[in-house]
Amino acid sequence: MASTAKYGDTVCCPYHPEAYLIEDYRAGDQICSDCGLVVGDRVIDVCSEWRTFSNEKTSTNPSRVGGPQNPLLNGSDLSTIIEVENEASSFNTYGGSKYHNHRSMTSSEQTLIHAFREISNMADKINLPKTIVDRANAYYKQVHDGKYLKRRSYEAIASASLYIACRKEGVPRTFKEICAVSRVSKKEIGRCFRLIVKASDTQVNFISSKDFMSRFCSNLNLPTSVERAATNIAMKAVNLDIVPGRSPISIAAAAIYMASQATNDKRTQKEIGDITGVADVTIKQSYKLMYPHAKILFPNDFKFSVSIEQLPQF
Structure with missing residues (x-):
């Protein structure tokens, strides 16, 4: 085991106290530049965990923390929503909830996030690729911004958007298949589908056997x-x-x-x-x-x- 000398709070080589220490981030070691003695190990690497191929002309650094931004949302989508269950541990002695969500997102943005999550969950259940999920999200966003179907639930609009995206991508699914992974009825999905096509002037190709x-x-x-x-x-x-x-x-x-x-x-x-x-x-x-x-x-x-x-x- 390597011996270590310290002057104050500084780690240094016991044989060459003034020598420069080389930090090997891959191995997590600190090495004396004069004699090669490892004087410190298990150093935490504070660099990014991947190589960044970014445009040097831009000031943004994509290697910082946080998930990728969703272009369909107004913010950076870094909010956390705590779901409170109906259990005794979720409430204090006065009956109030112990966990509170910060109201940093508007109700409109919250609806979008819930809808995108619903589309993603349905797509996972019937093994649909991400291209279809992205297209369904775009259709939902279009309907949401246009306020075509104010009185319809977001689950029904999300299901209809996924159905349209499947047909647009050339891998159609039946209403029954969408209904099997959705929480709304086949009739409601069909009604939303017709309203979306009519209101957004979307052209959907006819399906064949x-x-x-x-x-x-x-x-x-x-x-x-x-x-x-x-x-x-x-x-x-x-x-x-x-x-x-x-x-x-x-x-x-x-x-x-x-x-x-x-x-x-x-x-x-x-x-x-x-x-x-x-x-x-x-x-x-x-x-x-x-x-x-x-x-x-x-x-x-x-x-x-x-x-x-x-x-x-x-």
């Missing part, structure tokens, strides 16, 4: 041959107007059912319904419309394990 086919078949563990056949069945059924008035999701579910029944990788209506969110009766009704045209709906190169005549009939 093809947009959901890959994800549904993957979740059902179906091979690519079934996916291609189901996609072909759904597209032809729409082009030939065989399933008028049916939603793209219902058509996709019925097409998957028909394609799987013609192979050894069969899936029941209930299994498909659990993944797609479509009721068994709805799948059955769409399938009944497709069945009479099955010969022209399947791809020409499809390899049948079960003939069309042996497909289920309802």
